[in-house]
Amino acid sequence: MSLDVLYFAWLRERVGHGRERVETSAATVRDLVAELSARSDGHAAAFSDLAGLRVALDQDLAEFDAPLAGVREVAFFPPMTGG
Amino acid sequence: MEVRVQPDPFDFGAECGAFAAGRSDAGAVVTFAGLVRADGGLSALEIEHYPGMTERAITAIAQEATRRWDLRGCLVIHRHGRLAVGEAIMMVATAAPHRADAFAAAEFxxxxxxxxxxxxxxxxxxxxxxxxAARAEDEAALTRW
Structure with missing residues:
Protein backbone atom coordinates (compact mmCIF):
# COMPACT_ATOMS: atom_id res chain seq x y z
CA MET A 1 0.00 0.00 0.00
CA SER A 2 1.11 3.57 -0.39
CA LEU A 3 0.97 6.02 2.51
CA ASP A 4 1.51 9.73 2.97
CA VAL A 5 3.92 10.10 5.88
CA LEU A 6 4.06 13.52 7.57
CA TYR A 7 6.58 14.92 10.05
CA PHE A 8 6.22 17.96 12.28
CA ALA A 9 8.41 20.18 14.48
CA TRP A 10 11.87 18.77 15.25
CA LEU A 11 11.05 15.46 13.56
CA ARG A 12 10.55 17.35 10.30
CA GLU A 13 13.89 19.09 10.79
CA ARG A 14 15.74 15.83 11.51
CA VAL A 15 14.17 13.94 8.60
CA GLY A 16 14.78 16.92 6.30
CA HIS A 17 11.26 17.24 4.87
CA GLY A 18 7.68 17.39 6.07
CA ARG A 19 6.03 14.82 3.82
CA GLU A 20 6.91 11.75 1.81
CA ARG A 21 5.05 9.08 -0.12
CA VAL A 22 5.95 5.59 1.09
CA GLU A 23 5.29 2.17 -0.42
CA THR A 24 5.07 -0.33 2.41
CA SER A 25 3.64 -3.63 3.57
CA ALA A 26 4.08 -2.73 7.23
CA ALA A 27 1.27 -4.15 9.38
CA THR A 28 1.56 -1.70 12.27
CA VAL A 29 2.93 1.76 12.99
CA ARG A 30 5.87 0.12 14.78
CA ASP A 31 6.71 -1.90 11.65
CA LEU A 32 6.51 1.25 9.54
CA VAL A 33 8.85 3.08 11.93
CA ALA A 34 11.42 0.27 11.51
CA GLU A 35 11.26 0.68 7.70
CA LEU A 36 11.41 4.49 7.84
CA SER A 37 14.37 4.44 10.26
CA ALA A 38 16.42 2.62 7.62
CA ARG A 39 15.84 5.36 5.03
CA SER A 40 18.49 7.82 6.24
CA ASP A 41 20.55 8.90 9.24
CA GLY A 42 18.04 11.72 9.71
CA HIS A 43 15.14 9.28 9.88
CA ALA A 44 17.06 7.09 12.33
CA ALA A 45 17.76 10.12 14.53
CA ALA A 46 14.12 11.20 14.40
CA PHE A 47 12.89 7.78 15.52
CA SER A 48 15.63 7.04 18.07
CA ASP A 49 13.24 7.33 21.05
CA LEU A 50 9.63 6.37 20.36
CA ALA A 51 8.61 7.11 23.96
CA GLY A 52 9.01 10.80 23.18
CA LEU A 53 6.91 10.68 19.99
CA ARG A 54 3.24 10.74 19.07
CA VAL A 55 1.55 9.31 15.99
CA ALA A 56 -1.71 10.14 14.25
CA LEU A 57 -3.47 7.88 11.72
CA ASP A 58 -5.69 9.79 9.29
CA GLN A 59 -5.53 12.76 11.70
CA ASP A 60 -6.56 10.89 14.86
CA LEU A 61 -4.07 10.16 17.65
CA ALA A 62 -3.13 6.47 17.77
CA GLU A 63 -0.78 3.99 19.45
CA PHE A 64 2.42 2.62 17.92
CA ASP A 65 0.90 -0.88 17.91
CA ALA A 66 -2.10 0.27 15.85
CA PRO A 67 -2.68 -1.56 12.52
CA LEU A 68 -2.17 0.35 9.27
CA ALA A 69 -4.82 -1.45 7.21
CA GLY A 70 -6.98 1.13 5.43
CA VAL A 71 -4.89 4.07 6.63
CA ARG A 72 -3.92 6.75 4.10
CA GLU A 73 -2.02 9.33 6.17
CA VAL A 74 0.43 8.72 9.01
CA ALA A 75 1.87 11.67 10.94
CA PHE A 76 4.73 11.64 13.45
CA PHE A 77 5.41 14.49 15.88
CA PRO A 78 6.65 15.33 19.37
CA PRO A 79 4.20 15.88 22.24
CA MET A 80 2.04 18.89 21.44
CA THR A 81 2.63 22.32 22.94
CA GLY A 82 -0.42 24.38 22.06
CA GLY A 83 -2.39 26.88 24.07
CA MET B 1 -19.50 26.58 18.63
CA GLU B 2 -16.84 28.23 16.51
CA VAL B 3 -13.23 27.18 15.86
CA ARG B 4 -10.76 29.36 13.98
CA VAL B 5 -7.15 28.45 13.17
CA GLN B 6 -5.36 31.33 11.48
CA PRO B 7 -1.99 33.07 11.04
CA ASP B 8 -3.51 36.52 11.35
CA PRO B 9 -3.80 38.50 14.59
CA PHE B 10 -7.24 38.84 16.18
CA ASP B 11 -8.71 41.68 18.22
CA PHE B 12 -9.26 40.11 21.64
CA GLY B 13 -11.49 42.92 22.88
CA ALA B 14 -13.66 42.92 19.77
CA GLU B 15 -13.96 39.11 19.83
CA CYS B 16 -15.03 39.16 23.49
CA GLY B 17 -17.55 41.92 22.81
CA ALA B 18 -19.05 40.15 19.81
CA PHE B 19 -19.17 36.84 21.68
CA ALA B 20 -21.08 38.36 24.62
CA ALA B 21 -23.35 40.61 22.55
CA GLY B 22 -27.03 39.87 22.06
CA ARG B 23 -27.27 36.91 24.40
CA SER B 24 -30.44 36.33 26.38
CA ASP B 25 -29.70 32.68 27.20
CA ALA B 26 -26.42 33.08 29.11
CA GLY B 27 -25.79 34.77 32.43
CA ALA B 28 -22.05 34.14 32.34
CA VAL B 29 -19.29 34.64 29.78
CA VAL B 30 -15.69 33.59 30.54
CA THR B 31 -12.82 34.57 28.24
CA PHE B 32 -9.14 33.70 28.27
CA ALA B 33 -6.25 34.82 26.05
CA GLY B 34 -2.77 33.30 25.91
CA LEU B 35 0.02 35.80 25.12
CA VAL B 36 3.66 35.46 24.06
CA ARG B 37 5.68 35.98 27.25
CA ALA B 38 9.20 37.49 27.15
CA ASP B 39 11.00 34.63 28.93
CA GLY B 40 14.80 34.88 29.12
CA GLY B 41 15.53 36.94 26.03
CA LEU B 42 12.75 35.45 23.93
CA SER B 43 11.88 37.73 21.02
CA ALA B 44 9.27 35.68 19.15
CA LEU B 45 7.47 32.37 18.91
CA GLU B 46 7.04 30.27 15.80
CA ILE B 47 4.01 28.01 15.98
CA GLU B 48 3.73 25.05 13.63
CA HIS B 49 0.53 23.05 13.27
CA TYR B 50 -0.98 20.12 11.38
CA PRO B 51 -3.52 21.64 8.96
CA GLY B 52 -6.67 19.54 8.93
CA MET B 53 -6.00 17.65 12.13
CA THR B 54 -5.78 20.91 14.08
CA GLU B 55 -9.34 21.97 13.23
CA ARG B 56 -10.57 18.42 13.77
CA ALA B 57 -8.90 18.06 17.18
CA ILE B 58 -10.08 21.44 18.48
CA THR B 59 -13.62 20.79 17.26
CA ALA B 60 -13.64 17.43 19.07
CA ILE B 61 -12.39 19.11 22.28
CA ALA B 62 -15.03 21.84 22.02
CA GLN B 63 -17.75 19.24 21.37
CA GLU B 64 -16.65 17.36 24.48
CA ALA B 65 -16.86 20.58 26.52
CA THR B 66 -20.37 21.19 25.18
CA ARG B 67 -21.34 17.65 26.17
CA ARG B 68 -19.98 17.98 29.72
CA TRP B 69 -21.24 21.44 30.62
CA ASP B 70 -24.38 23.42 30.01
CA LEU B 71 -22.95 25.86 27.45
CA ARG B 72 -24.76 28.29 25.16
CA GLY B 73 -21.66 29.24 23.20
CA CYS B 74 -18.02 28.30 22.75
CA LEU B 75 -15.31 30.03 20.71
CA VAL B 76 -11.70 28.96 20.15
CA ILE B 77 -9.20 30.97 18.10
CA HIS B 78 -5.61 29.70 17.79
CA ARG B 79 -2.90 31.31 15.68
CA HIS B 80 0.11 29.78 13.96
CA GLY B 81 3.19 31.24 12.31
CA ARG B 82 5.53 33.83 13.80
CA LEU B 83 4.27 35.83 16.81
CA ALA B 84 6.11 38.65 18.60
CA VAL B 85 6.28 39.13 22.37
CA GLY B 86 2.98 40.46 23.72
CA GLU B 87 0.87 39.17 20.84
CA ALA B 88 -2.15 36.98 21.56
CA ILE B 89 -1.52 33.35 20.59
CA MET B 90 -5.00 32.09 21.22
CA MET B 91 -8.25 32.68 23.05
CA VAL B 92 -11.22 30.74 24.33
CA ALA B 93 -14.64 32.07 25.26
CA THR B 94 -17.51 30.19 26.86
CA ALA B 95 -21.07 31.26 27.58
CA ALA B 96 -23.36 29.48 30.02
CA PRO B 97 -26.48 30.19 32.07
CA HIS B 98 -24.30 30.11 35.23
CA ARG B 99 -20.64 30.92 35.83
CA ALA B 100 -19.47 27.56 37.21
CA ASP B 101 -20.08 25.89 33.84
CA ALA B 102 -18.46 28.73 31.90
CA PHE B 103 -15.30 28.68 34.07
CA ALA B 104 -14.96 24.89 34.12
CA ALA B 105 -15.47 24.56 30.36
CA ALA B 106 -12.89 27.29 29.66
CA GLU B 107 -10.31 25.53 31.87
CA PHE B 108 -11.08 22.19 30.25
CA ALA B 133 9.30 20.69 25.30
CA ALA B 134 5.94 19.48 26.56
CA ARG B 135 5.65 19.74 30.35
CA ALA B 136 4.64 16.77 32.50
CA GLU B 137 2.33 19.09 34.46
CA ASP B 138 0.35 19.84 31.29
CA GLU B 139 -0.22 16.13 30.66
CA ALA B 140 -1.05 15.57 34.34
CA ALA B 141 -3.61 18.40 34.20
CA LEU B 142 -5.79 16.24 31.93
CA THR B 143 -6.33 13.64 34.65
CA ARG B 144 -8.50 16.02 36.69
CA TRP B 145 -11.17 15.91 33.98
Whole structure:
Protein backbone atom coordinates (compact mmCIF):
# COMPACT_ATOMS: atom_id res chain seq x y z
CA MET A 1 0.00 0.00 0.00
CA SER A 2 1.11 3.57 -0.39
CA LEU A 3 0.97 6.02 2.51
CA ASP A 4 1.51 9.73 2.97
CA VAL A 5 3.92 10.10 5.88
CA LEU A 6 4.06 13.52 7.57
CA TYR A 7 6.58 14.92 10.05
CA PHE A 8 6.22 17.96 12.28
CA ALA A 9 8.41 20.18 14.48
CA TRP A 10 11.87 18.77 15.25
CA LEU A 11 11.05 15.46 13.56
CA ARG A 12 10.55 17.35 10.30
CA GLU A 13 13.89 19.09 10.79
CA ARG A 14 15.74 15.83 11.51
CA VAL A 15 14.17 13.94 8.60
CA GLY A 16 14.78 16.92 6.30
CA HIS A 17 11.26 17.24 4.87
CA GLY A 18 7.68 17.39 6.07
CA ARG A 19 6.03 14.82 3.82
CA GLU A 20 6.91 11.75 1.81
CA ARG A 21 5.05 9.08 -0.12
CA VAL A 22 5.95 5.59 1.09
CA GLU A 23 5.29 2.17 -0.42
CA THR A 24 5.07 -0.33 2.41
CA SER A 25 3.64 -3.63 3.57
CA ALA A 26 4.08 -2.73 7.23
CA ALA A 27 1.27 -4.15 9.38
CA THR A 28 1.56 -1.70 12.27
CA VAL A 29 2.93 1.76 12.99
CA ARG A 30 5.87 0.12 14.78
CA ASP A 31 6.71 -1.90 11.65
CA LEU A 32 6.51 1.25 9.54
CA VAL A 33 8.85 3.08 11.93
CA ALA A 34 11.42 0.27 11.51
CA GLU A 35 11.26 0.68 7.70
CA LEU A 36 11.41 4.49 7.84
CA SER A 37 14.37 4.44 10.26
CA ALA A 38 16.42 2.62 7.62
CA ARG A 39 15.84 5.36 5.03
CA SER A 40 18.49 7.82 6.24
CA ASP A 41 20.55 8.90 9.24
CA GLY A 42 18.04 11.72 9.71
CA HIS A 43 15.14 9.28 9.88
CA ALA A 44 17.06 7.09 12.33
CA ALA A 45 17.76 10.12 14.53
CA ALA A 46 14.12 11.20 14.40
CA PHE A 47 12.89 7.78 15.52
CA SER A 48 15.63 7.04 18.07
CA ASP A 49 13.24 7.33 21.05
CA LEU A 50 9.63 6.37 20.36
CA ALA A 51 8.61 7.11 23.96
CA GLY A 52 9.01 10.80 23.18
CA LEU A 53 6.91 10.68 19.99
CA ARG A 54 3.24 10.74 19.07
CA VAL A 55 1.55 9.31 15.99
CA ALA A 56 -1.71 10.14 14.25
CA LEU A 57 -3.47 7.88 11.72
CA ASP A 58 -5.69 9.79 9.29
CA GLN A 59 -5.53 12.76 11.70
CA ASP A 60 -6.56 10.89 14.86
CA LEU A 61 -4.07 10.16 17.65
CA ALA A 62 -3.13 6.47 17.77
CA GLU A 63 -0.78 3.99 19.45
CA PHE A 64 2.42 2.62 17.92
CA ASP A 65 0.90 -0.88 17.91
CA ALA A 66 -2.10 0.27 15.85
CA PRO A 67 -2.68 -1.56 12.52
CA LEU A 68 -2.17 0.35 9.27
CA ALA A 69 -4.82 -1.45 7.21
CA GLY A 70 -6.98 1.13 5.43
CA VAL A 71 -4.89 4.07 6.63
CA ARG A 72 -3.92 6.75 4.10
CA GLU A 73 -2.02 9.33 6.17
CA VAL A 74 0.43 8.72 9.01
CA ALA A 75 1.87 11.67 10.94
CA PHE A 76 4.73 11.64 13.45
CA PHE A 77 5.41 14.49 15.88
CA PRO A 78 6.65 15.33 19.37
CA PRO A 79 4.20 15.88 22.24
CA MET A 80 2.04 18.89 21.44
CA THR A 81 2.63 22.32 22.94
CA GLY A 82 -0.42 24.38 22.06
CA GLY A 83 -2.39 26.88 24.07
CA MET B 1 -19.50 26.58 18.63
CA GLU B 2 -16.84 28.23 16.51
CA VAL B 3 -13.23 27.18 15.86
CA ARG B 4 -10.76 29.36 13.98
CA VAL B 5 -7.15 28.45 13.17
CA GLN B 6 -5.36 31.33 11.48
CA PRO B 7 -1.99 33.07 11.04
CA ASP B 8 -3.51 36.52 11.35
CA PRO B 9 -3.80 38.50 14.59
CA PHE B 10 -7.24 38.84 16.18
CA ASP B 11 -8.71 41.68 18.22
CA PHE B 12 -9.26 40.11 21.64
CA GLY B 13 -11.49 42.92 22.88
CA ALA B 14 -13.66 42.92 19.77
CA GLU B 15 -13.96 39.11 19.83
CA CYS B 16 -15.03 39.16 23.49
CA GLY B 17 -17.55 41.92 22.81
CA ALA B 18 -19.05 40.15 19.81
CA PHE B 19 -19.17 36.84 21.68
CA ALA B 20 -21.08 38.36 24.62
CA ALA B 21 -23.35 40.61 22.55
CA GLY B 22 -27.03 39.87 22.06
CA ARG B 23 -27.27 36.91 24.40
CA SER B 24 -30.44 36.33 26.38
CA ASP B 25 -29.70 32.68 27.20
CA ALA B 26 -26.42 33.08 29.11
CA GLY B 27 -25.79 34.77 32.43
CA ALA B 28 -22.05 34.14 32.34
CA VAL B 29 -19.29 34.64 29.78
CA VAL B 30 -15.69 33.59 30.54
CA THR B 31 -12.82 34.57 28.24
CA PHE B 32 -9.14 33.70 28.27
CA ALA B 33 -6.25 34.82 26.05
CA GLY B 34 -2.77 33.30 25.91
CA LEU B 35 0.02 35.80 25.12
CA VAL B 36 3.66 35.46 24.06
CA ARG B 37 5.68 35.98 27.25
CA ALA B 38 9.20 37.49 27.15
CA ASP B 39 11.00 34.63 28.93
CA GLY B 40 14.80 34.88 29.12
CA GLY B 41 15.53 36.94 26.03
CA LEU B 42 12.75 35.45 23.93
CA SER B 43 11.88 37.73 21.02
CA ALA B 44 9.27 35.68 19.15
CA LEU B 45 7.47 32.37 18.91
CA GLU B 46 7.04 30.27 15.80
CA ILE B 47 4.01 28.01 15.98
CA GLU B 48 3.73 25.05 13.63
CA HIS B 49 0.53 23.05 13.27
CA TYR B 50 -0.98 20.12 11.38
CA PRO B 51 -3.52 21.64 8.96
CA GLY B 52 -6.67 19.54 8.93
CA MET B 53 -6.00 17.65 12.13
CA THR B 54 -5.78 20.91 14.08
CA GLU B 55 -9.34 21.97 13.23
CA ARG B 56 -10.57 18.42 13.77
CA ALA B 57 -8.90 18.06 17.18
CA ILE B 58 -10.08 21.44 18.48
CA THR B 59 -13.62 20.79 17.26
CA ALA B 60 -13.64 17.43 19.07
CA ILE B 61 -12.39 19.11 22.28
CA ALA B 62 -15.03 21.84 22.02
CA GLN B 63 -17.75 19.24 21.37
CA GLU B 64 -16.65 17.36 24.48
CA ALA B 65 -16.86 20.58 26.52
CA THR B 66 -20.37 21.19 25.18
CA ARG B 67 -21.34 17.65 26.17
CA ARG B 68 -19.98 17.98 29.72
CA TRP B 69 -21.24 21.44 30.62
CA ASP B 70 -24.38 23.42 30.01
CA LEU B 71 -22.95 25.86 27.45
CA ARG B 72 -24.76 28.29 25.16
CA GLY B 73 -21.66 29.24 23.20
CA CYS B 74 -18.02 28.30 22.75
CA LEU B 75 -15.31 30.03 20.71
CA VAL B 76 -11.70 28.96 20.15
CA ILE B 77 -9.20 30.97 18.10
CA HIS B 78 -5.61 29.70 17.79
CA ARG B 79 -2.90 31.31 15.68
CA HIS B 80 0.11 29.78 13.96
CA GLY B 81 3.19 31.24 12.31
CA ARG B 82 5.53 33.83 13.80
CA LEU B 83 4.27 35.83 16.81
CA ALA B 84 6.11 38.65 18.60
CA VAL B 85 6.28 39.13 22.37
CA GLY B 86 2.98 40.46 23.72
CA GLU B 87 0.87 39.17 20.84
CA ALA B 88 -2.15 36.98 21.56
CA ILE B 89 -1.52 33.35 20.59
CA MET B 90 -5.00 32.09 21.22
CA MET B 91 -8.25 32.68 23.05
CA VAL B 92 -11.22 30.74 24.33
CA ALA B 93 -14.64 32.07 25.26
CA THR B 94 -17.51 30.19 26.86
CA ALA B 95 -21.07 31.26 27.58
CA ALA B 96 -23.36 29.48 30.02
CA PRO B 97 -26.48 30.19 32.07
CA HIS B 98 -24.30 30.11 35.23
CA ARG B 99 -20.64 30.92 35.83
CA ALA B 100 -19.47 27.56 37.21
CA ASP B 101 -20.08 25.89 33.84
CA ALA B 102 -18.46 28.73 31.90
CA PHE B 103 -15.30 28.68 34.07
CA ALA B 104 -14.96 24.89 34.12
CA ALA B 105 -15.47 24.56 30.36
CA ALA B 106 -12.89 27.29 29.66
CA GLU B 107 -10.31 25.53 31.87
CA PHE B 108 -11.08 22.19 30.25
CA UNK B 109 -10.62 23.71 26.79
CA UNK B 110 -7.28 25.24 27.82
CA UNK B 111 -5.95 22.02 29.36
CA UNK B 112 -6.85 19.98 26.28
CA UNK B 113 -5.65 22.57 23.76
CA UNK B 114 -2.22 22.49 25.40
CA UNK B 115 -1.67 18.76 25.04
CA UNK B 116 -4.13 17.40 22.45
CA UNK B 117 -4.28 19.99 19.67
CA UNK B 118 -1.42 19.54 17.17
CA UNK B 119 0.57 22.74 17.68
CA UNK B 120 4.29 22.99 18.35
CA UNK B 121 5.99 26.10 19.69
CA UNK B 122 9.52 27.14 18.82
CA UNK B 123 11.08 29.91 20.89
CA UNK B 124 13.23 32.42 19.02
CA UNK B 125 15.65 33.74 21.65
CA UNK B 126 19.07 35.28 22.11
CA UNK B 127 20.68 31.80 21.83
CA UNK B 128 18.85 30.92 18.63
CA UNK B 129 15.72 28.85 18.04
CA UNK B 130 14.61 26.12 20.45
CA UNK B 131 11.59 23.80 20.35
CA UNK B 132 9.47 24.04 23.49
CA ALA B 133 9.30 20.69 25.30
CA ALA B 134 5.94 19.48 26.56
CA ARG B 135 5.65 19.74 30.35
CA ALA B 136 4.64 16.77 32.50
CA GLU B 137 2.33 19.09 34.46
CA ASP B 138 0.35 19.84 31.29
CA GLU B 139 -0.22 16.13 30.66
CA ALA B 140 -1.05 15.57 34.34
CA ALA B 141 -3.61 18.40 34.20
CA LEU B 142 -5.79 16.24 31.93
CA THR B 143 -6.33 13.64 34.65
CA ARG B 144 -8.50 16.02 36.69
CA TRP B 145 -11.17 15.91 33.98
Missing amino acids: LMDYLKSRAPFWKKEIGADGPRWV
